[in-house]
Amino acid sequence: MTLEEEIRRRRTFAIISHPDAGKTTLTEKLLLFGGAIHVAGAVKSNKIKKTATSDWMEIEKQRGISVATSVMGFEYRDFKINILDTPGHQDFAEDTFRTLTAVDSVIIVIDSAKGVETQTRKLMQVCRMRKTPVMVFMNKMDREGRDPFDLLDEIEAELGIKVRPLTWPINMGFSFKGVYNIYRKNLNLYTPNKQTVSETVEFNDLKSKELEALIGEKDASKLRDDLELVNGVYPDFDVKEYLAGDLAPVFFGSALNTFGVKELLDCFVEIAPSPRPVQAVERVVEPMEPAFTGFVFKIHANMDPNHRSCIAFVKICSGKFERNVNYKHVRLGKMMKFSAPTAFMAQKKETVDEAFAGDIVGLPDNGGTFKIGDSLSSGENIHFKGLPSFSPEMFKYIENDDPMKQKQLQKGIDQLMDEGVAQLFINQFNGRKIIGTVGQLQFEVIQYRLLHEYNAQCRWEPIRLYKACWIESDDAAELENFKKRKYQFMAKDKEGRDVFLADSQFVLDMAQEDFKHIRFHFTSEF
Ligand code: G4P
Numbered sequence: 001m002t003l004e005e006e007i008r009r010r011r012t013f014a015i016i017s018h019p020d021a022g023k024t025t026l027t028e029k030l031l032l033f034g035g036a037i038h039v040a041g042a043v044k045s046n047k048i049k050k051t052a053t054s055d056w057m058e059i060e061k062q063r064g065i066s067v068a069t070s071v072m073g074f075e076y077r078d079f080k081i082n083i084l085d086t087p088g089h090q091d092f093a094e095d096t097f098r099t100l101t102a103v104d105s106v107i108i109v110i111d112s113a114k115g116v117e118t119q120t121r122k123l124m125q126v127c128r129m130r131k132t133p134v135m136v137f138m139n140k141m142d143r144e145g146r147d148p149f150d151l152l153d154e155i156e157a158e159l160g161i162k163v164r165p166l167t168w169p170i171n172m173g174f175s176f177k178g179v180y181n182i183y184r185k186n187l188n189l190y191t192p193n194k195q196t197v198s199e200t201v202e203f204n205d206l207k208s209k210e211l212e213a214l215i216g217e218k219d220a221s222k223l224r225d226d227l228e229l230v231n232g233v234y235p236d237f238d239v240k241e242y243l244a245g246d247l248a249p250v251f252f253g254s255a256l257n258t259f260g261v262k263e264l265l266d267c268f269v270e271i272a273p274s275p276r277p278v279q280a281v282e283r284v285v286e287p288m289e290p291a292f293t294g295f296v297f298k299i300h301a302n303m304d305p306n307h308r309s310c311i312a313f314v315k316i317c318s319g320k321f322e323r324n325v326n327y328k329h330v331r332l333g334k335m336m337k338f339s340a341p342t343a344f345m346a347q348k349k350e351t352v353d354e355a356f357a358g359d360i361v362g363l364p365d366n367g368g369t370f371k372i373g374d375s376l377s378s379g380e381n382i383h384f385k386g387l388p389s390f391s392p393e394m395f396k397y398i399e400n401d402d403p404m405k406q407k408q409l410q411k412g413i414d415q416l417m418d419e420g421v422a423q424l425f426i427n428q429f430n431g432r433k434i435i436g437t438v439g440q441l442q443f444e445v446i447q448y449r450l451l452h453e454y455n456a457q458c459r460w461e462p463i464r465l466y467k468a469c470w471i472e473s474d475d476a477a478e479l480e481n482f483k484k485r486k487y488q489f490m491a492k493d494k495e496g497r498d499v500f501l502a503d504s505q506f507v508l509d510m511a512q513e514d515f516k517h518i519r520f521h522f523t524s525e526f
Pocket of ligand 1: 017018019020021022023024025026139140141142143253254255256257
């Protein structure tokens with residue numbers, strides 16, 4: 001196969017959802033179709049159950065599982081599919097945001113009884129920012145849910161994207177009879193079944209009396225009415241709008257019952273984008289360029305505390321990556337080769353000789369060689385951007401609790417921050433270190449890992465902060481003036497950029513009011 005053919009057949013995506021909507025179940029069913037696993041129940045969820053806050057074994061186990069399920073590659077029809085897993089727990093939302101920078105499209109799972117939930121809303125913001133094409137799977141149709149038209153309206157309003165149903169449900173809950181595939185013009189009748197796929201009936205002419213014979217008079221007439229309304233309300237599906245990230249095709253089904261999933265997958269492989277061009281600081285990188293480029297979007301620390309080895313996950317942006325070939329680590333300005341790159345096929349990690357744009361390779365790293373956002377290339381000085389940090393939601397001072405272990409603590413904090421576990425700010429007024437996170441669980445993970453992996457003890461001290469904002473201005477004098485006035489609340493982030501730590505919404509509003517030429521950003525990418 002030529003380089004171009006290899007790259008064109010790749011589909012790299014993530015499934016995102018609010019916890020419990022059915023992401024794990026859907027992932028598993030997709031793997032079943034790809035023959036990557038043979039029984040349902042084989043995929044361990046990469047989610048920390050809500051009860052796990054104080055259950056360390058659970059978190060450690062979780063970290064082990066999530067290496068295996070970080071990327072799941074499999075073949076389906078002529079396509080090579082890479083599913084990137086995202087942590088379900090909202091305290092690790094930052095991880096999910098970063099994973100979204102490495103995918104070419106996204107499938108959103110929504111629980112049809114619950115509709116759009118908070119976590120989905122947040123993740124969709126990132127997709128919108130990046131114009132990522134999204135598809136929606138409306139799950140749990142085997143349960144009593146909300147009216148499909150209402151759900152579609154809610155997605156448009158809440159997620160800020162146009163929708164176009166490509167399948168349509170016949171009832172739901174106890175009276176759920178199946179879905180009509182608008183895209184393919186066939187009918188798939190529902191039988192509750194957790195393992196196999198039911199047969200579909202071709203249906204080019206919905207007026208045919210056969211419909212009554214299959215689903216009864218009442219439902220046949222309702223389906224015809226519904227579809228007339230669907231086609232009246234929603235313009236014809238335009239794949240270009242989907243690829244531009246403006247329109248989401250919607251599928252209905254039940255992941256648990258493997259129902260409506262094949263419709264989703266078949267349409268997905270046909271219309272979802274192959275690797276897309278990536279904007280680097282210097283230029284746009286096209287996937288078909290023969291020279292290899294890629295960036296690190298995730299670092300996974302090993303579970304074995306005695307060997308502080310990590311795996312850096314690299315998304316290949318262009319060309320072909322080969323084992324034992326010299327590539328440039330752009331930040332370090334150093335050529336290096338990798339003798340044991342791993343690929344992730346069917347939940348197994350294996351050493352690979354080559355991988356193509358769209359694929360993810362795992363590079364073992366024993367010495368803190370990689371940081372999140374690092375670029376690799378065949379020699380070009382290229383820097384991939386687009387790994388935004390969001391303002392954390394919670395802040396605490398981190399203090400050394402064992403004076404003999406200052407160095408270990410420093411090293412541990414540095415490495416955990418490079419891994420992207422949380423964000424570090426250094427207060428310019430008193431030099432104290434502040435850790436910002438999305439949730440309480442991250443503080444606990446940091447403390448635990450510092451102790452077990454670095455033999456260092458930390459202590460948290462409270463600080464009342466509302467938001468961290470990255471500031472910039474074209475008016476240098478005003479910026480200086482602001483920094484002077486707010487010197488107690490000024491900090492530097494890991495890259496040495498100026499950050500204003502606002503202790504309340506009111507203070508932030510006042511600052512914005514008083515300093516009109518300063519731009520306050522809530523993400524580090526602006
Ligand atoms: P998540 O990864 O998005 O958090 O969700 P997950 O797949 O773990 O699914 C959450 C719960 O919803 C699971 O039940 C799962 O069995 C159920 N579920 C998923 N898809 C469907 C569906 O189509 N219909 C119905 N009725 N339920 C569905 P659980 O009881 O929380 O977990 P488990 O003990 O079954 O694993």
